[in-house]
Amino acid sequence: MRDLDFPGGTAVVTGAASGIGAALADGLARRGADLVLLDRDADGLAAVVASIRARHLDREIHTYVVDLADAEATDRVAAEIRHAHPRIRLLINNAGVALGGRFDQVTLDEFLWVIEINFRAVVRLTHALLPSLKAEPGSHLVNVSSLFGLIAPAGQTAYAASKFAVRGFTEALRHELVDDGIGVTSVHPGGIRTRIVANARVGSGVSLEEYGVGSRQFEKLLTIDPAVAAEVILRGAQRRRGRVLIGWSAKLPDLLGRLAPAGYGRVLALGMRPRPARVPAPRPAPTAPPVGAQDAPVPTGVADAAGSAPDDAVGREPGRPA
Secondary structure, eight states, rough: OOOOOTTEEEEEEEEESSSHHHHHHHHHHHHEEEEEEEEOOOOHHHHOOOOHHHHOOOOOOOEEEOTTTHHHHHHHHHHHHHHOOOOEEEEEEEOOOOEEEEEGGGGGGHHHHHHIIIIIHHHHHHHHHHHHTSSTTTTEEEEEOOOTTTTTOOOOHHHHHHHHHHHHHHOOOOHHGGGGGGGEEEEESBOOOSTTTTOEEEEETOOOHHHHHHHHHHHHTTOHHHHHHHHHHHHHHHOOOOOOESSSHHHHHHHHHHOTTTTTTHHHHHHHSSSOOOOOOOOOOOOOOOOTTSSSOOSSSSOOOOOOOOGSSOOEEEEEEO
C-alpha cells in the first residue's frame, strides 16, 4: 500500500478543540488537507479554527459541536458529515474522556459514560463514514487507543475497558479493510501533556483526597508535548503503520505487558507507590578552637558545650520533589 497523500484530501478529526486533536488539525492543515473538526467545546474549537485560518487561508474547514456521549446527536452529525463529504481521505477518532476510581467506586452510569465516548462513538462514526472512506482511493483510518489499551492498571477499569475495545476493534478492521485499500492505525499514546486528567470525572465513591493523590502522581508522567504526539501519529498514518506507540511511557509498559502478562500489576503498583522523604542525619557542631589557636583547623564530630546540635544541624524533612 502506497503512502497516504494528505494534500487536497478531507480529514475528519474528533476531539479537535485541544490537546492532541488540536495539534492534529494544525498538522493536517500544514500538510494541505481540508478539515472537518468535531468537539463539544465550541469556544475551544473556534479558537483552533481561527489559529489555522490565520496561517492557512486556503484551507477549507467545517466544524461540528457535538457531545459524543449523546448517541442520537453523534448519529445525526455523522450523517451530516457523510452527506456533505461523500469522499473522506482520513478519519481520526481521537476524542476521549477519563474516569477516576476502581470498579466498585463508580456507578454503572459513570462507567458507561466512558464507554459511550471512548468506544461506542468510535464505532458509530466509523460505521457511518466508512462508505466515504471506501469512496476515496488510498484512504486511512486512525483510532486513538491508549497506553491503557496495552496494560490495565488498578483504578482504570472503565478507561482501560474502553481503550482495549478500541484496540481490538481497530486491529480487526485492519484485517477486514486491507482488500479495500484502506489503511488502519491503532495509536497508543503514553504520557501526553493534555488536560485529560484535569477534565476527568471522579467516581461517586472516590474521596477527593484519594483522587488528588492519584491524579498528582499520574500528572507527573504527562511530559510529551501534544504537537510531538500529533507528528508521530501523522507520520505513522502516512507510512500506513498498523500500530503507533508514542513515548517510552507507552513502549516500556507494552514490553512489560508482553514479558509478564499476568504479573505486571505488581510492578506498576510498586512504581506508583509514594516514596518516603529522606531525613538527613544531624550534623555535629564544630567545637571552638583553643585560645591562641584561631588559625588551626576546626575539628568536627564534637558536640557543643551544652551537648546539643546547633539549630541548622537538626534533621529537617525536605519537601518531596514535584
